[in-house]
Amino acid sequence: MNKRWKVFQHSSDYRFTPYIMAGDPCEEATIELSLALEECGAHALELGVPYSDPLADGPVIQRAGMRGLAQNMNLEKTVKLVAKLRERGLKIPVIIFTYYNLLLQLGENRFLKLAENSGVDGVLVPDLPYEESGYLQEMCSEHNLALISLVSPTTREEKLAKLSREAEGFLYCISSLGVTGVRSEFRAGLDDFLKAAKRNSRVPVLVGFGLSTREQIQQFDGSSDGFIVGSAIVKKIEELESDLLTNREEAIKTFKSYIESLLPVYSR
Amino acid sequence: MTTATVPDHRGRYGVFGGKYVPETIMFALEELETAFDEAIQDKEFNELFQKELAIYSGRPTPLTRADRLSEYNGGASIYLKREDLNHTGAHKINNAIGQALLAVRMGKKKIIAETGAGQHGVAAATVAAKYGLSCKVYMGKEDIRRQALNVFRMKLLGAEVIEVTSGSQTLKDATNEAIREWVAAVEDTFYLIGSAVGPYPYPKMVKQFQQVIGHETESQFKEIHYEKLPDAVVACVGGGSNAIGMFAPFIEKEVPLYGIEAAGMGVETAQHAATLSKGSNGVIHGSLTKLLQTSEGQITEPYSISAGLDYPGIGPEHAYLHETKRVTYEAVTDEEALQALKLLCENEGILCALESAHAVAYSLKLAKKMRKDQHVVVCLSGRGDKDVHTLMEFEEGGE
Known part of the structure; x- marks a missing residue:
């Protein structure tokens, strides 16, 4: 476990992990948005990679991916972007969120070497379930990267216990069935699921998918160690698209006040 | 010859195949695999399938x-x-009948399907009508425009046709959208895939029924x-x-x-x-x-x-x-x-x-x-x- 993960894991805060799409709406904006998120108190950052066929994502992140693709953003450039973020002073763990086909085409080994040298801390592959992840898991350990595990309310009990025990970085608990995107309500019985995950996990247990308001986030404090917000933030970036391209300073200010309105005061 | 051992227990045909899907639907693939393996060992199920092929499809x-x-x-x-x-x-009905019988056997009341030109969509809508299942068909906006007749046929058969506007608005995007819907509704929905593609056990199952x-x-x-x-x-x-x-x-x-x-x-x-x-x-x-x-x-x-x-x-x-x-x-x-x-x-x-x-x-x-x-x-x-x-x-x- 590297130093950035240690800080993350030892934090006593209700950990905030935002997701943004690399290259949305342009590379420099991604850098400044990442730094702004850290200033607002993010404990880690998930960086998405644009993909033509993102089958775990809802419309908001699909559109962000299209904008990233229009900027010719790809997996290799996303990893190199992390090196630039480190140069600009970003200190929190960064997790690359990529579909498996992109990894395969770049080459798993090439990706892992590049990621290790660029200051990446973890990888999350939404279409690579545990059953198919043996090789990548092994290679990630060799390169000091955490392969982030996703567990769902539909994950069977024994598998949930095993994945929770073996989790690295953090354990990603999906709040509800379906793709990423804003939701008005969550699944009944979610607390039991989170409790079961926490019982076995050595790493912080984070809840994600569908969280978009302070009230929703507060609802999970106590049953989890942190939360992930993706679509709601990406939607705000979409709203600010033109300003992020032409009047960035102003846009970042607006963005930061939005993030502050989202976060429970005690999570910072 | 070379193919006697495929697919292996992990659903692999050599390096190909496998299950590259979100964790949320992994349990459904396991459930489907078990139900399918039991069904094809069951004499009654096979006889029913053969009978339906004969008296409904004209085989x-x-x-x-x-x-x-x-x-x-x-x-x-x-x-x-x-x-x-x-x-x-078309041949599409063979597989649609087989999967629909399996859906009924598993107690599922809803089916979803993807379609390109609309042939599989029509087959899925047909078996849904026959076996009393509700049916949603995902179809790209571009294909809906090109295949208005099949869209009308599906609606006549009582299916709901869902327009897919993501990506390039064709079959690949309709399939992505059907998978997204499956991830959301996996607990009571059967995904009726139309071709020998998709995560294991679909390729094996479609082959069996074709x-x-x-x-x-x-x-x-x-x-x-x-x-x-x-x-x-x-x-x-x-x-x-x-x-x-x-x-x-x-x-x-x-x-x-x-x-x-x-x-x-x-x-x-x-x-x-x-x-x-x-x-x-x-x-x-x-x-x-x-x-x-x-x-x-x-x-x-x-x-x-x-x-x-x-x-x-x-x-x-x-x-x-x-x-x-x-x-x-x-x-x-x-x-x-x-x-x-x-x-x-x-x-x-x-x-x-x-x-x-x-x-x-x-x-x-x-x-x-x-x-x-x-x-x-x-x-x-x-x-x-x-x-x-x-x-x-x-x-x-x-x-």
Whole structure:
């Protein structure tokens, strides 16, 4: 476990992990948005990679991916972007969120070497379930990267216990069935699921998918160690698209006040 | 031969296949695998399936010798396996009946399906009506525009057609959207996949329900030719369900097999759907297979005049049969398919689907190089009524 993960894991805060799409709406904006998120108190950052066929994502992140693709953003450039973020002073763990086909085409080994040298801390592959992840898991350990595990309310009990025990970085608990995107309500019985995950996990247990308001986030404090917000933030970036391209300073200010309105005061 | 051990217990055909899906639906794939394995061991289920194929779809479909076409073409004689004579006009119904019976057996009341041209959508809507299931069909906006007639048929059958506006708005995006819906509704919904693609156990299951094509062909051919086997078997390949069903009993025997992809405007152009000829290894719709993509892994949009072959991936077992060289895969252009379609019309009085016309076109080429006492069987996967509009546009635009 590297130093950035240690800080993350030892934090006593209700950990905030935002997701943004690399290259949305342009590379420099991604850098400044990442730094702004850290200033607002993010404990880690998930960086998405644009993909033509993102089958775990809802419309908001699909559109962000299209904008990233229009900027010719790809997996290799996303990893190199992390090196630039480190140069600009970003200190929190960064997790690359990529579909498996992109990894395969770049080459798993090439990706892992590049990621290790660029200051990446973890990888999350939404279409690579545990059953198919043996090789990548092994290679990630060799390169000091955490392969982030996703567990769902539909994950069977024994598998949930095993994945929770073996989790690295953090354990990603999906709040509800379906793709990423804003939701008005969550699944009944979610607390039991989170409790079961926490019982076995050595790493912080984070809840994600569908969280978009302070009230929703507060609802999970106590049953989890942190939360992930993706679509709601990406939607705000979409709203600010033109300003992020032409009047960035102003846009970042607006963005930061939005993030502050989202976060429970005690999570910072 | 080489294929006796596939798929392995992890759902692999060599390196191909597997289950590349979000964790949320992994339990559903396990549940499906168990239910499917139990069903095909169950005599009652198999008898019910065979009975439904007979009294609902009109099986067995005939094996017709194309007398005048063979005469005109020269060389080996050509036999047509008449999947076009099935209820709803194509082989798609075989698989739809099988999966719907399985859905009923599993107690699922809702089915979802993806469709490109609408043939599988119509088959899914049909079995939903027959077995009293609710049905949602995902279809790209662009395909809805091109295939208005099939959209209307699905609605007549009581299905809900959902317009897909993501990505390139065609079959690949409709499939993504159906998978997204499945992830959301997985606990009470059965995903009825239309081709030999998708995560394991779908490729195995679709083959199981389509192999009736090959088994009937084998016994019909043997009856005519005193226990001999055909000298070649040809089928078109998009996702590859009619081909894998036709090939199934012949894979372990010494019969040359040919899978025909769509070359569109030509495999040397960017406008084709020749996945095996021009694709590379990658993951699409839950399975590791060959697919058309950029060097960075973005999946590209294929092209063919035939909407059923217009798919950037291919079933993982075909990728495996290609790699092991057990099946020869060739590509046929729009132009060649259209010519074959006309020849079949004029010489046999059969209007076949544009997809099937690709297989006919290659059979003609192949038969010419063979002896007169040899026999080529071609799978006529569907009828061409659905393509009349495309054919009219082509005639008006091209001449």
